[in-house]
Amino acid sequence: MTDHVSTHQAEEDARNEDILIYVNGKIVPKAQAVVSVYDSGFMLGDGVWEGLRLYNGRWSFLEEHIDRLFDAAKAIDLDIGMTRESVTNALLETQKANGMHSDAHARLMVTRGVKTRPFQHPRLSQQGPNIAIIMEHSRPRIPRPITLATVPHLRGLPMTQDPKLNSHSKLNCILACIAAQKAGADEALMLDVHGFVNTTNACNFFIVRKGQVWTSTGDYCMNGITRQKVIDLCRVNDIPVFERNFSLVDTYSADEAFLTGTFGAQTPVGTIDGRTIGTGQMGPMTERLRILYKALVGA
Structure with a gap:
């Protein structure tokens, strides 16, 4: 690609x-x-x-x-x-x-x-x-769902460089992005130090399974403001949401996946490591959360 x-x-x-x-x-x-x-x-x-x-x-x-x-x-x-x-x-x-x-x-x-x-x-x-x-x-123009590739680069422990810190030192994430692009994907899916699914090189990561929204524990990722708003919107709107450890096995068989960030709000993910996620297009939960988020921002 x-x-x-x-x-x-x-x-x-x-x-x-x-x-x-x-x-x-x-x-x-x-x-x-x-x-x-x-x-x-x-x-x-x-x-x-x-x-x-x-x-x-x-x-x-x-x-x-x-x-x-x-x-x-x-x-x-x-x-x-x-x-x-x-x-x-x-x-x-x-x-x-x-x-x-x-x-x-x-x-x-x-x-x-x-x-x-x-x-x-x-x-x-x-x-x-x-x-x-x-x-x-700046008006986002993301013409299709994002493709991800899992990379060997990790978001590290707090005593190395705390991933909660929005610092100018982004080389780890840049190298992850380069590795993903070499693998033919748009961006990198990064694991945590225990091998659980964590975040991408630029955004927070969510999956949807059987009507539930999952994201990482937040221990090893930037605790994004948009990430928290999505979690809050789920809770207010009776959508089951979990900050938990989950693996690539859980991820590949998810019904939907999406990314959150200040720029793109909620960006659908189409494939991960060559596996199509759900239909490969934006799913109904992602679409619902985008509508809820847009209303929150408009408020």
Whole structure:
């Protein structure tokens, strides 16, 4: 298969050539939105980030995203140097400067900043953090269900690199994605350290079996905000939902599978390791959850 699809695939939009980007308090044209080669994020992947979506004039679940950003910054001992309110204001100012109302995606990034010398120690980052917000016109365009391949790369233990941390260090996930594409799939299905089905390289993973919705325990994956919203929607709407250990045997014989993420919301999965899941198309439970989620976002 050569026509790879991504869970972050968007319609082409010429307006993105002229977007304005927030960098350290200034909103500048794309060509001027630059950081130093001594930036610790560029040099070492030393930073944290959030992805946010704009629907009908509102950033979905904004407070939860800002909370997660500040929690992650605290975890890596990074002082953002801004309050939650000022970070939110920076997001809104960038939105206003770009004249965006809906179907926009923001990537809010914070690194430890410019280093005095090109080495690892965090004390070499003495100038304070670099903060950037890239905001693009973005309407998801995923033309068919996603195909997955199981890869040898794992989401690791918390004492190696906690997968709950939304850090700039994504090489493990990138290598997983490369392995999946070499196998002819769109994205990678990653197992946990015990061999149970965990997550993909970019999204959280769910299956549907006999009217029940299953996802991983959450111990070894990014605890996505969209993931939690789907779990909450199931509970409110009397859909049996379980955070549990399950294997590839359970997965291959599932009636449906789908991915969750801020960008694509709920993306159907058609095949895993060459096995067709259900009919290979979006199933009724995935469709129902998409409708419920759209109503939640609209609210």
